[in-house]
Amino acid sequence: MVHALNEIHRILKPRGILIDLRPVEDNWSVEVVTSTGNQVAGKLMDMPVGIADDNAAFQAMNEVEALGWFSKEKDDEFGFFYIWDTPSEMKSYIDEEWEDFEKMDDDLYRKTSSLWASANADARVRVRVKMWIAAWKKL
Amino acid sequence: MTLQKDPEGFEKKNLDSIVDLNGKHILEVGCGEGRLTWKYASASSLTIGFDTDHSALRIARADSSPDLHDKVRFACASAKNIPFRKETFDIAILAWSL
Numbered sequence: 635m636v637h638a639l640n641e642i643h644r645i646l647k648p649r650g651i652l653i654d655l656r657p658v659e660d661n662w663s664v665e666v667v668t669s670t671g672n673q674v675a676g677k678l679m680d681m682p683v684g685i686a687d688d689n690a691a692f693q694a695m696n697e698v699e700a701l702g703w704f705s706k707e708k709d710d711e712f713g714f715f716y717i718w719d720t721p722s723e724m725k726s727y728i729d730e731e732w733e734d735f736e737k738m739d740d741d742l743y744r745k746t747s748s749l750w751a752s753a754n755a756d757a758r759v760r761v762r763v764k765m766w767i768a769a770w771k772k773l
Numbered sequence: 774m775t776l777q778k779d780p781e782g783f784e785k786k787n788l789d790s791i792v793d794l795n796g797k798h799i800l801e802v803g804c805g806e807g808r809l810t811w812k813y814a815s816a817s818s819l820t821i822g823f824d825t826d827h828s829a830l831r832i833a834r835a836d837s838s839p840d841l842h843d844k845v846r847f848a849c850a851s852a853k854n855i856p857f858r859k860e861t862f863d864i865a866i867l868a869w870s871l
Contacts, residue, residue, distance in 0.1 A: 652866075653865070712787045714779050714783060715779060718776055
């Protein structure tokens with residue numbers, strides 16, 4: 635990871651900017667959304683691989699900052715939404731695509747399904763992914 | 774399955790708020806299918822996205838719009854050995870890839 639950051643440092647012009655944009659583990663919330671409002675059903679469970687990946691990424695940026703390659707200019711967090719029509723579609727996606735990162739337990743799935751079934755006909759379900767964005771200036 | 778990702782466009786809004794992409798030479802490291810690339814590339818003077826995944830790059834190229842054809846390029850490469858000369862780009866974007 636640090637080697638790749640060294641390569642990025644090499645190809646950037648003096649005072650060029652590196653943008654680090656990625657999801658970070660934070661027990662992402664599951665919500666039922668309708669045209670009239672949102673209801674939080676609960677939280678997903680962070681998995682060890684995802685937590686380790688986040689730690690490694692932050693550690694790598696700390697290392698290159700300590701090496702004097704980059705200095706952080708700004709950072710921020712925001713929500714990135716994945717939206718499905720039904721809870722079953724959401725559950726399938728999480729199980730297949732996020733297996734190493736987030737887990738939806740059976741209780742949360744039942745609660746989400748119940749809220750969705752009793753909501754308006756336009757109800758959908760979403761996961762609020764926590765995103766991290768930072769701008770690093772080449773030194 | 775119907776899946777929407779970031780329909781409100783928060784990712785692009787936050788990218789715009791943290792860096793000025795206008796007229797810049799941009800390298801996107803690990804661009805995948807170009808989902809984000811195509812959202813910001815119009816502001817740049819040149820955008821090059823690279824990834825090791827040939828299948829993803831095929832999709833990225835297929836999504837090209839004619840008006841951006843001259844300013845967006847995709848390449849198959851690894852971040853371990855970026856195939857460009859030193860001090861070529863104003864901005865490097867690591868999107869979902871660090």
